[in-house]
Amino acid sequence: MPIRMELLVCGGTGCQASNSNRVLEVLREEIKKAKLESEVSVLMTGCFGFCEKGPIVKVMPDNIFYVEVDEESARKIVAEHVVKGRIYQEKLYVEPDTKEKLPEQSKIPFYKKQLRIALRNCGKIDPENINEYIAADGYMALGKVLTEMTPEAVIELVKRVDLEVVEAVVFQQV
Ligand code: FES
Numbered sequence: 001m002p003i004r005m006e007l008l009v010c011g012g013t014g015c016q017a018s019n020s021n022r023v024l025e026v027l028r029e030e031i032k033k034a035k036l037e038s039e040v041s042v043l044m045t046g047c048f049g050f051c052e053k054g055p056i057v058k059v060m061p062d063n064i065f066y067v068e069v070d071e072e073s074a075r076k077i078v079a080e081h082v083v084k085g086r087i088y089q090e091k092l093y094v095e096p097d098t099k100e101k102l103p104e105q106s107k108i109p110f111y112k113k114q115l116r117i118a119l120r121n122c123g124k125i126d127p128e129n130i131n132e133y134i135a136a137d138g139y140m141a142l143g144k145v146l147t148e149m150t151p152e153a154v155i156e157l158v159k160r161v162d163l164e165v166v167e168a169v170v171f172q173q174v
Pocket residue numbers: 010011012013014015016046047048049050051052054055056
């Protein structure tokens with residue numbers, strides 16, 4: 001059966017200090033109890049950047065961002081979200097100014113002004129699995145340099161890497 005859902009658990013230092021390893025174990029146990037191992041995967045990722053709100057758990061493809069997840073709420077996330085398809089409201093991020101619950105990471109003001117470049121895959125892939133990096137277009141630039149460009153063209157590219165390339169990256173993603 002194809003994987004229909006991924007639970008991404010932050011494995012960064014901050015979240016580990018807040019017990020994300022145990023959260024990961026509980027999620028795996030609950031998925032197993034629900035007999036959903038063949039369709040729901042639980043992965044440890046790199047830091048999401050919002051360490052003060054950890055442990056972070058993100059549910060994909062629903063794109064729901066849970067914060068301060070503990071053992072009990074990990075069980076609820078499986079029971080409510082994974083099994084019943086209902087967002088578990090108790091662990092959504094609450095914006096302090098408006099008291100609004102923000103289920104999507106990209107809507108949280110903390111992330112709105114950020115543009116991750118080198119760390120853009122953090123929180124999305126398992127950093128210990130090279131295949132996930134390759135699936136996220138890892139090494140594409142190296143492949144292009146080695147197969148499509150001359151050494152002179154590479155040197156020219158590096159010389160103008162400053163504004164031109166940064167602008168291209170920024171305008172693609174904003
Ligand atoms: S360590 Fe989890 S968000 Fe940074």
